[in-house]
Amino acid sequence: MSLRLRAGLITTAVVGAGAVILAQGAAFASVPATPPAAPGHQTSAPADSLRSLASRVGLRIGTAVNTDALASDSDYRSIAATQFSTVTPENVMKWDTIEPTQGAYNWAPADQLVAFAQQNGQLVRGHTLVWHNQLPAWLTAAAPSMTPDQLRAVLKKHITDEVTHFKGKIWQWDVVNEAFNDDGTLRDSIWLQKLGPGYIADAFRWAHAADPKALLFYNDYNIEFTGPKSNAAYSLVQQLKAQGVPIDGVGFQTHLDTQYGLPDLQNNLQRFSALGLKVAETEVDVRTTLPVTAVEQNAQVGGYTSTLQACLAVRDCISYTVWGFGDGYSWVPAVFAGEGAADIYDENLQPKAEYTALQQTLALAAGAQQRGGGDRH
Template identity: 55%
Template sequence: MRVSVAAFAATLLITGTAAAQPASAHPNPVPLRTLAAGTGVRIGTAVDMAALAADTTYRGTTAREFNSVTAENVMKWESVEPTRGTYDWGPADDLVRYARAHGQAVRGHTLVWHNQLPGWLTAGVADGSIDSAELRTILRNHITKEVKRYKGRIYQWDVVNEVFEEDGSLRESIWLRRLGPSYIEDAFRWAHAADPKAKLFLNDYNVEGVNAKSTAYYELAKRLRAAKIPVQGFGIQGHLAIQYGFPGQVAENLARFEKLGMQTAFTEVDVRMILPVDEAKLATQATYFRGLLDACVQARRCTSFTVWGFSDKYSWVPGVFGGEGAATLMDEGFVRKPAFTAVGEGLAEGR
C-alpha cells in the first residue's frame, strides 16, 4: 500500500484535488475547522494514509473538516526504520505535504513508545547484541533524525507515550529496563535540541480525569519542569467507552497541568460502545465527545482536540475490542452522527 500512497503524493495528495462527497456527508455546510476558528483550539484527526490514497470521500473529508492532522501509524518507529539504517519516510512525507496543501498543522506521533518498535531493535535487545549503551545511542539517533527531518513542520510532538501503569508506577519496557527512568528526560532534551520550536508532549490514555495515573504524570511533569527539562505539554488520548461512565474532574486535571505552565491537548479521542448501535447509545456518545471538547475549549491552554479517525469505516476499535465499535464521528458511510453535531455545536459556542 505504500507504493500507492507514494504515487498519489505526486498528484492527488500534493495538488489537493478531491472528489465531491455525497450529500449525506455534508448535512451542515460549515466545516468543523471553520467553527474552530476563534476558539484557540485546533480540531484534528488521525490519518490513515492508505485510506487517504484510495478513498476520495475520506480524503475530501479530511481536508474539509480538520485543520490539524496526526499520522495514525506512519511516523512510528517500525514504519520509518523497518530495517536498521534503512529508512522509509515516504508515507510520513506524504502526510506532511498533504497537510501543507490544505492549510493543516501536523502533530507528530510518536517518538518513544513500548509498542510498534522495529523487529531488529527488539530482537537485538533480547539477544544481547544491543547493550544498554548502544540502545541509548540508537534512541538518541532515532529521535534526532526524525525530529530534524520535520523541523519547522510539526507543531506538537508526542515525545514519550504511555510510560505509566494504571496505578501510577512506571511501565515495564525495554526503555525502563535497559536505560532506567532517565530515558524520559533524555528524550525531551534530544527532541528539543532537534527542533527548539516544536511543543513537546507527554501522552497517555485513561488520564482524562484526576486519578493515580494522571497524578503520576503531574508529579513527573512538575519534577522535570523544575529541572528545566523541556516538557511543554500533556496529551490526553481520550479513548472512552460509554459503558464505563464519563471520567470525573477533567477540567481540574487540565487546570493543574496548565498551572505548571504547560499546554494541554486531547490527542486521540474516540468513544466506543457495545454493539449493536441504537439511538440512546449514539446520544450518550455525543455527550462524551462534547464533554471532552468543552473541557478543552474552556481551559486556558488546551490547544488541540484530535479525534482518532472520523469514520467507523477505518476505526481501530473493532479489531481490538471484541463486540465494540461505532467509536467515531461518522458511520461507515460517512454519515454524520449526533457526536459530529455535538462537536460542531461545541466549537461554535466556544468562540
Template identity: 50%
Template sequence: MPHASRPHHHHRRRRVPRPLPLVAAGALLATAAVTLPQLTPEASAATTLRGYADARGVRIGAAVGDGPLTSDSAYTTVLDREFNSVTAENAMKWDALEPSRGGYNWAAADRLVAHAAAHNQGVRGHTLAWYSQLPSWLKNGNFSAAELNTILKKHIDTTLGRYKGKVYAWDVVNETFNEDGSMRSSLWQDKLGTGYIANALRWAHAADPAAKLYINDYNIEADNAKSDALYALAKQLLAEGVPLNGIGFQSHFVVGQVPSTMKANLKRFSDLGLEVSVTELDIRIPLPASAAELAQQSADYKLASENCLGVARCAGVTVWGVTDKYSWIPGTFSGFGAALPYNESYAPKPSYTGLSNGLNPAA
C-alpha cells in the first residue's frame, strides 16, 4: 500500500514497562548455565542483531526519532546495543533542515550524527529530493524552473557539505514513481522533468564522492510495473554514467505479504552492479495482534532480511523504528500497529528472533 507523507513524531500515551516474569527468566538462565560455557562480553555481543550484522559485514539499521533519542534512555540502550546504522526519521528532511529560506536548523540532525559517531554507528542520509515534507516557502514559492534547479543544487551542496565523510549513504531521490510505473507528480518532476534525478545524483556525488547514492521507493519489492519502471530508469542512468550506487527498497509490509518475487527482483538490480538495501522495513498487523500473527510476522522479518542478504550486493537492512512505542504506523494506517521488533515496553517480540535468525550467518 502507498503511504502518506511520513508524520513527525507522534506523542502517544506511554505505558509503564512490565518486568519480565522472574520464573521464566530464571529458568532461562538456569538452562543457559547448564548448556553453555561462560559467555564473554564479546561472545554475548555477537548474539545481538548488531553482532550478527557485523559478522556478515552488513548494516543493521534503525530509523531514529529525535524525541526518544534525547529523552528515553531505554530507547538509546536498545539502539546502541542492537544497531550499527541509523537513519534520521525526520531530522534530515527538508522541512526540518530549512524551515525558512536560508534559515537552517541543524540541531536534531547534528545530534543524531554525533550520537552515531560516539557509538560507532554509520548514518544513512534521508532524504534530499522528495515530493513531501517540503517547507512551505519552497512548496508555495512558485519558483521558475531555473530558480528551482538552483535551490535543489544548493540544498544538496549545503547538506552533503555539512555531513561529508559522516554519512555513508544518501537517499538522494525518494518516491518518484506511481504504482503504474509513470512518474509521480511532484514539485521537482512537474517543473524540472525527469532530468532532475540525474542532476541530483551528480550534484550529490560532487559534494561527497565517498557517499553511496540511492534512489529509494516503496512497493518496488516485487517484480511489478513500478519496479520495472525503476529498473529501466536505473539502467538508463548507469548507461549515461550517472553516479547511482544503490536502490533502497522501503519494505513497509503487511503481515503475511512479503512478495514471493522479492529476492529475484532485488537480484536483477544487484546484477546491474548496484547495491541493494532494505531501507524502511516494518511489518504491520491489524490490532490487536494475535499470537499467530506475531509468529507470522517473525517469519516475515526472517524472509525479508534473507531476501536481501541472499543477494550479492545487499548492503544491509534498516527497520523503520526501534519500538512500537514510537512507530509511525498507527498514526498513518488506522487499525494497524505492532510493526517493529520491540514492543512498547522494549521487550523483544517474536519478530526480533526472526530478524536475528535472518541476519545470523550461522543460522
C-alpha cells in the first residue's frame, strides 16, 4: 500500500518494560456524562466501544485517519466511524496537499473527511496550519529568495484561506506544529529564519480572525517529559497568554517507545492546564522492536493505559487521539527501522490487548464515580 509519512519526526520516548497494565486506584477528574454532539447523524456505536465508553466520562476519543484507507477499506471505515468520536486528517489538511500549486487548492480529500465526520456525528481536529515539513515544492523553492514581508503574506494567506474554507467545521486546529528542538531552542525553520519568533503569535491571530469559534492549539512531541523542550513550550504559551494571543490549548503528541521510560505526563498536562489552557493527547501510539515479545506488548499496554489515565485525571484534557489505529497503516516501520506494532488494532484490523487496555481504563473510570459538576469541552 502507499502511505505518506510525516518526515523528520521524533526522537521520542516512552514506556518501561515493567509498566503497570491497569491502575485500579487512579484518580479521575469529575466531568459530565455526555459531551456536546457534533452535527449530523450520530453513528450507532456498541456500548463497549471506545466512543461509547469515553462519552460516559465526558471525553472525546479520536483517531488520525488515512483517507485512502477510508475510501478503499470497508473494515477500516467501519472502525473509524464506530470507535471514535473525533477524527484528525493524517495528511490531507497539510499545506502540500491543500495547495500543491500556488493559488490552486485541492480541498476535496479534506472535504470528504469532514463529510464523513459529519455523517457520523464526529468532531474534527484540523492538522496542521504551520509546520516545517510537508510544505509544497513551490514554497520551499521560492522561500529563500522571498523578503520577510513576502513570506509573511504567503503564510497569512495560507492560514486565512484554509481556516476560512473549513470555518465552523473544525473543533480544534493544530495552528503551529513542532516549533522547538529537543534542547528547547526554536527550530531553525524557514519561518524562524525569515520571520523571527513572532510568526507563532501571528499564526494564532490570523487563525482566530478566520474562525473565532475554533479552538487553537500549539502541538509538539516530547513535551510529555519535563525537560528543556517541555519547559520551552511552557514559557512560550505562558508568554502568548500574557500578550493576549488567542491560544486555547496545547497538544501533546505522545508518540512513545517501549525502550524508554514513561513520561511524567499527568504533571505536564496539569501545569499547562494551570495556565488556563485546554490540553489534549493528539497523536498517541506506542512502538516497539519487532517481533513483539510478551514483555514488550505488556509495556505497550502499560503505555496506552497510563497515557489515557493521565488525560482522565486532568479536567482540562478534552481529547485523547491515537495516531491511526491499524498496524497495517502505521507510519512507524518506514521511519524507525525494526520497530512497529504501535497501534491498537493489528494488521488485519483485529483489536489487540492495547485496545482492550483503553476499553478497560474507560470502563473503570466510568464505574469509579458519577461524573458531574464540570465540562471538558
